[in-house]
Amino acid sequence: MTTTKPARVRFAPSPTGFLHLGGARTALYDYLLARQTGGQFILRIEDTDRKRYIPGAEEELMRSLRWLGLEWDEGPDKGGPYGPYRQSERKEIYQKYAQQLVDSGHAYYCFCTPERLAQMRKEQQARGEPPHYDGTCRNIPPEEARRRVEAGEPHVIRFKMPKEGTITVHDLLRGDITVENRTLDDYILVKSDGWALYHLAAMVDDHLMGITHVIRGSEWLPTFPLHAHIYRAFGWEEPIWVHLSVFLKPSGKGKMSKRDAEVFRKGHKSIFIKDLEELGYLPEAVNNWIALMGWSYDDHTEFFTMQDLIEKFSLERLKPSPAAVNFSKLDHFNGLHIRALPEEELARRLVPYFHAAGYPDVTVDDLRPIVPLIQTRITTLDEAPKIAGFFFREDVEPVPEELIAKKLDAAQSVEVARRAREVLAAVPEDAFTPENTEPPMRALVDELGLKAGQVFGIVRVAVTGQRVSPPLFETLAIVGKAKTIERMDKAIKMLEALAKKTQ
RNA sequence: GCCCCCAUCGUCUAGUCUGGCCUAGGACACGGGCCUUUCAAGCCCGCGACAUGGGUUCAAAUCCCAUUGGGGGCACCA
DSSP, X not given: OOOOOXXXXXXXXXXXXXXXXXXXXXXXXXXXXXXXHTOEEEXXXXXXXXXXXXXXXXXXXXXXXXHHTOOOXXXXXXXXXXXXXXXXXXXXXXXXXXXXXXXXXXEEEEOOOHHXXXXXXXXXXXXXXXXXXXXXXXXXXXHHXXXXXXXXXXXXXXXXXXXXSEEEEEETTTEEEEEXXXXXXXXXXXXTTSOBOHHHHHHHHXXXXXXXXXEEEGGGGGGHHHHHHHHHHHTOOOOEEEEEOOEEOTTSSSBOOHHHHHHHHXXXXXXXXXXXXXXXXXXXXXXXXXXTSSBOSSSSOOOXXXXXXXXXXXXXXXXXXXXXXXXXXXXXHHHHHHHHSOHHHHHHXXXXXXXXXXXXXXXXXXXXXXXXXXXXXXSSGGGHHHHHGGGGOSOXXXXXXXXXXXXXXXXXXXXXXXXXXXXXXXXXXXXXXXXXXXXXXXXXXXXXXXXXXXXHHHHXXXXXXXXXOSOHHHHHHXXXXXXXXXXXXXXXXXXXXXXXXXX
16 A cells, blocks of 8 residues: 555536446545545535436435445535535536636637537538537627626637647546647537536536546546646646546447446346345445456455455556456356355345345344355345245245156155155154254165155255255255145145156 | 547456566356255366557567557537
């Protein structure tokens, strides 16, 4: 861990949807840097566009962040010394700074109508030119512009981009990037409704909030020079800029689309954090997984707890190239973290999944003995009720054919089932443990000259209703003698019926 | 179309800055084996990559150039 100055970093989502993988990774890196340096992690809501605002999205964003364990130090719900932390509450601040830019000649009023602009763009494209503002209002004398503004004429404020020269900006991962100013546009800073756009609002906020590292997606790379221009126009010291690569779809071909996201959701996958929780993923696993998409510690360490990440994360080891999302790796990490959980903790976390799966009365106490049996057998928490739900059902419904042992017929299986029932019935009810049930059952296997799997398989299907289950004798101990015998009897009846039918 | 970014196994990556230790390491997935009452877990083995072409150099995955490929952006969205 390198000792550096405390970092002030911010995660600044706009409330237009759910937290997804890309946002979560950005937030995670923000959080790690803040915690590692003893700095602050700030949550700022970028909600200046009222048209795109989705009610409830802000709360949902916060919920996902908290689920991941990324608690912020300053934010809209908890305040802080640099608030407010919602851009919709900072309108006057942006107007003041926009005015400052106009006064210093770095910005100007533009009275062009959206219709004219659209027409202009159309013509430019027809001519094969890249769309850009043509500068019509750039040279309106300040006094005249002011008069028109005061007369109530609709207007926006644009950045007065230099027509010549170049600007060199510095990204931590990519080094210096030099672009020609003429390829940049006179971007709009303040809309005609008086609201600042991202380009102005985020820069003002980042400066005012003392942000030391701006970590954001690489979709901001094209406007990065504009942002640097704004900082320099104000005469402010720039933060360290870090542009993270985007996530590609698993095939590596292109960015995730809305359509892709829907398809994933059908296949027990999702790019949305709130879905991942529902699908049975651990926040530990999700963090571990996304941390490693674009960052690495060394050539072999892959398992990281949050504490590990806080200690070992470093901006220097970030990678600038895009990364394809690999869901099977998430499954792998989830399995790893499930196995790393103390049994008591796993039991606690499993409770809601049993409730959701239709076992509303299951408690931690019920789950405690079962956890050791399934801990290595599930990769997501929602699999637990599927594999161990039979423990909580009054009755099980085996598929009759599955009761027939391998290489035996129905009649022979009935016989084996009857003998197994006898053996189990002979074990005392209050000592129905693996130590007492397994040896006599093994003796039976020898006596019958069969394979263990043949005999145990019948009992397994009879008692659990499944071909695949946790280890048999531990399972029987939890199910108890009474239910075991009851289910054996039922299985024997089913087998008898089958035997009669095939005669 | 214009601008910007990126480039090692199918995928995530180590190695690139500071050329030689790289007949390129790890992980996921995949194939096989061991263990085994089912299924997992665990262990072992295998498969598999420096995009291409030019340079520079005694030596290039590593440096330079070009090409190709991929990604992103070009809104009174963020």
